[in-house]
Amino acid sequence: MQPCGPSRRPADDWLHEIEFDGYRSQIHVSADGTRIFTGSGLNWTKRLTSIAAAWAGAGVDRAVVDGEIVVVVDSRTDFGALQADLAAGRQDRMLFCAFDLLHLDGHDLRKMPLRESKRLLRELIERTGLGPPIIYSDHMDDGVAMFAGAEKLNWEGIVSKRSDAPYRSGDRSDSWQKIKTSKRETFPIVGYVPAMGGIAALHVARREGKALRYVGKVGTGFTMKVSADLRRRLDALPAPKTKLFAKKHIKAVEPTLVAHVEYRDITADGYLRHPSFKGLAED
Structure with missing residues (x-):
């Protein structure tokens, strides 16, 4: 760039x-x-x-x-x-x-x-x-x-x-x-935190071959309308066959939806730094 x-x-x-x-x-x-x-x-x-x-x-x-x-x-x-x-x-x-x-x-x-x-x-x-x-x-x-x-x-x-x-x-x-200098990438959504009328955050993973590796939480970038739409879509998804995390406040879902995420970089422990939601990959 x-x-x-x-x-x-x-x-x-x-x-x-x-x-x-x-x-x-x-x-x-x-x-x-x-x-x-x-x-x-x-x-x-x-x-x-x-x-x-x-x-x-x-x-x-x-x-x-x-x-x-x-x-x-x-x-x-x-x-x-x-x-x-x-x-x-x-x-x-x-x-x-x-x-x-x-x-x-x-x-x-x-x-x-x-x-x-x-x-x-x-x-x-x-x-x-x-x-x-x-x-x-x-x-x-x-x-x-x-x-x-x-x-x-x-x-x-x-x-x-x-x-x-x-x-x-x-x-x-x-x-x-x-x-x-921010980077942008698509990540499967593997979980979310419910909130009143929408979501508080998404949890995403990176696909590495046939496996998924958890890369953290995306907590910004949602308007109220987008948040409500994401909640509706995510609520309709089944639970995953394999969970990538054990946190009770996160509702895990089958990684069917994919998010466009903009982020600054990757931390030393493998998580996205300053990620922001930019939309769903509709294709």
Whole structure:
């Protein structure tokens, strides 16, 4: 897999960054103090006091910085760890990865080409001596090399951005392209966890020759409608001739249905990491 969109244009038209697995956010610095807002507009300043304090002490009068709140575990951003830390009120592992500068000291930079606003952002961070928990999100011009590094380091993927494009709110436009490193495969469904009106999770296996090897639970990717439909189909299946697990809360079924599953990788003990249901293999 390669970043197909940007490769069709000259290399200097695009820049390529790490895709972080966290919460998109903005830091607003003004005379009234430093505030942090999520992508949906929630004020998280009180939940992220260490990050707010770092910006407040940088000597910047007014600024708006776009970035992502993350927690890094084993050299990669980990959304589950971030959610757990937020729930526990823990901030020591949280970082703000800054990737664009929207306003600085009264100047609106949103119409400036991305490459220039990122240059100003880097200079701002270096000039003020900001360090962790503030991290500058660097980029590469070579998207193929960036993606190869993302695969090797097991990152979520990369984000390819038009370097000459002005700022646009959100991240879904022709100027931004996300290229995932996730894998996708089909797995027979060998069990499920019932829930009210649907299912809580699927349990899947990989076919190896004539045998099946259990590879874990898939607990995300279902809408309410999909969950209810899966429950109806799974309830109609008979019990298997051979069970692959002995957990009482899992209802084992004959592996008749096959699921498309997207996942990050395989753990050391052979289970899918961060799997997500993408649909049934109807054929």
